[in-house]
Amino acid sequence: MFDMTMLLLLLLLSSYDYNIRSVHTMEVSTTLDLYPDTTVSMVLFSGVTNGSEVRKKIMDGTIEAAVINAQMICDPFQVLVAVNKAVHLDKLDKKKTKTVFGEILFNLSPGNNILAAYQKFGVQDAERQDVLVVLLNDLQGQQLQQVSNIIQGTRIPLESLRDIRDEQQIIKLFKISEAERRVGRLEDVVVCRMATKDAG
Amino acid sequence: MAAKMEDSTRGSGDSSVSSSNMTEIPTVAQIIERQAASSESSAAGGETGPPGSLHHPGFALFKQGAEARLYRGTFLGRPTVLKERFSKKYRHPRLDEKLTTKRTQGEARTVARARKAGIPTPCIYFVNYQSNCIYMEDLRCATTSRDYIVAVQSVGAGDSFRALQPIMDKIGKILATMHDGDIIHGDLTTSNIMLKQDASATDPEVVLIDFGLSSVSQLAEDKGVDLYVLEKAFLSTHPNTETLFRVILKSYTKHSRKSKDVIKKLDEVRLRGRKRTMVG
Numbered sequence: 407m408f409d410m411t412m413l414l415l416l417l418l419l420s421s422y423d424y425n426i427r428s429v430h431t432m433e434v435s436t437t438l439d440l441y442p443d444t445t446v447s448m449v450l451f452s453g454v455t456n457g458s459e460v461r462k463k464i465m466d467g468t469i470e471a472a473v474i475n476a477q478m479i480c481d482p483f484q485v486l487v488a489v490n491k492a493v494h495l496d497k498l499d500k501k502k503t504k505t506v507f508g509e510i511l512f513n514l515s516p517g518n519n520i521l522a523a524y525q526k527f528g529v530q531d532a533e534r535q536d537v538l539v540v541l542l543n544d545l546q547g548q549q550l551q552q553v554s555n556i557i558q559g560t561r562i563p564l565e566s567l568r569d570i571r572d573e574q575q576i577i578k579l580f581k582i583s584e585a586e587r588r589v590g591r592l593e594d595v596v597v598c599r600m601a602t603k604d605a606g
Numbered sequence: 607m608a609a610k611m612e613d614s615t616r617g618s619g620d621s622s623v624s625s626s627n628m629t630e631i632p633t634v635a636q637i638i639e640r641q642a643a644s645s646e647s648s649a650a651g652g653e654t655g656p657p658g659s660l661h662h663p664g665f666a667l668f669k670q671g672a673e674a675r676l677y678r679g680t681f682l683g684r685p686t687v688l689k690e691r692f693s694k695k696y697r698h699p700r701l702d703e704k705l706t707t708k709r710t711q712g713e714a715r716t717v718a719r720a721r722k723a724g725i726p727t728p729c730i731y732f733v734n735y736q737s738n739c740i741y742m743e744d745l746r747c748a749t750t751s752r753d754y755i756v757a758v759q760s761v762g763a764g765d766s767f768r769a770l771q772p773i774m775d776k777i778g779k780i781l782a783t784m785h786d787g788d789i790i791h792g793d794l795t796t797s798n799i800m801l802k803q804d805a806s807a808t809d810p811e812v813v814l815i816d817f818g819l820s821s822v823s824q825l826a827e828d829k830g831v832d833l834y835v836l837e838k839a840f841l842s843t844h845p846n847t848e849t850l851f852r853v854i855l856k857s858y859t860k861h862s863r864k865s866k867d868v869i870k871k872l873d874e875v876r877l878r879g880r881k882r883t884m885v886g
Contacts, residue, residue: 439664439681440732486682487731498736585724585783594729594743598721601730605714 454559476536480593488513634810685744723787752796778857792819794836830871
């Protein structure tokens with residue numbers, strides 16, 4: 407009998423551990439190396455049905471986050487690179503857009519047209535979509551709570567981003583030639599483009 | 607004996623063999639491993655670093671050049687090299703600022719252009735135009751072609767040519783692609799031509815670095831000078847390598863669509879002296 411209860415206890419504890427782990431990969435928080443006072447949180451939502459409502463709430467300022475079309479993202483690293491640049495320009499007051507979140511979307515885009523960047527990389531008007539939400543300095547988790555209450559979708563692990571990404575669309579938008587594609591991983595090709603966009 | 611030589615020249619990704627046998631030609635993977643092992647043991651105080659790295663927390667200085675300092679560290683979870691261009695105090699401050707920014711911008715622009723043409727370069731992660739810092743990928747599993755050529759030649763085996771030929775072939779091909787894209791590297795040396803070989807790769811890959819002096823030009827003259835610079839650097843760093851360099855040129859001619867004029871110009875430049883463009 408004693409052994410059985412121990413076994414059950416162990417099973418219970420290990421499943422509890424598993425839950426903790428999976429909760430952690432649902433929301434990934436990291437600080438920017440160059441701006442250690444800035445914490446970045448990324449959460450992935452699948453099957454979001456109220457895209458238009460979410461967009462309205464972003465435009466009227468209710469939601470203070472970058473809500474990104476997950477299909478257009480290769481890797482979380484790419485998002486961090488966009489956030490880093492946005493925070494950098496924000497601190498210098500040299501952003502091209504009005505908010506740091508708008509700047510994140512603009513940085514993700516290959517072009518210099520802000521509206522086009524929002525349209526391609528922001529939350530879509532679609533009936534169903536996957537979105538990546540980026541929050542800044544949400545240390546207590548309050549912003550995430552608020553956003554979760556508004557977004558009608560399921561939180562899934564950040565790792566799923568790789569399955570969601572639409573490589574063909576990304577290659578087409580960035581006009582990546584076959585030669586350039588062979589230089590390295592897709593996320594590196596895109597990141598390098600992002601980083602050198604304003605070099606002329 | 608013959609079997610051993612075949613193994614050495616294949617250049618496979620077998621890095622599990624640490625060659626203490628000094629008559630055996632090392633593979634690229636072995637040299638990379640050797641360098642990684644020796645840098646690990648001497649990396650102890652890497653984090654604190656000398657005074658120059660104080661304003662880059664988390665980065666340690668590892669090279670100082672005439673124009674820039676190089677630091678190693680981590681950026682957003684990735685191993686990163688930070689290239690910081692510093693101001694030259696002897697210049698007029700306004701001019702200095704403009705020049706330094708222009709060089710940083712130019713380097714970023716050329717790297718983008720090179721990649722579009724299919725030239726492997728380190729991936730740039732972030733450019734800070736205020737401090738003229740470029741944060742880029744730290745090439746793991748890589749060594750300079752300089753170090754590899756030196757290592758192969760130091761073994762003194764008779765078939766070093768056979769070991770190095772495929773790599774010279776690849777270098778020629780990359781340079782051809784680069785010049786066909788009208789990109790002039792500007793500082794071609796064997797230290798700026800890296801050889802990368804991951805554990806999974808069967809062959810080493812050529813990666814170009816340091817586009818600080820690069821430019822864009824369609825002129826065969828400029829491309830010829832670019833090759834001439836490499837030839838001088840090659841022959842002075844690695845004695846008795848004329849035949850090796852010829853492999854580069856042969857491969858270049860084979861892979862370039864505009865090589866005839868370039869090689870012609872190279873011959874002309876050789877005859878008349880160093881880096882003269884004879885314009886104006």
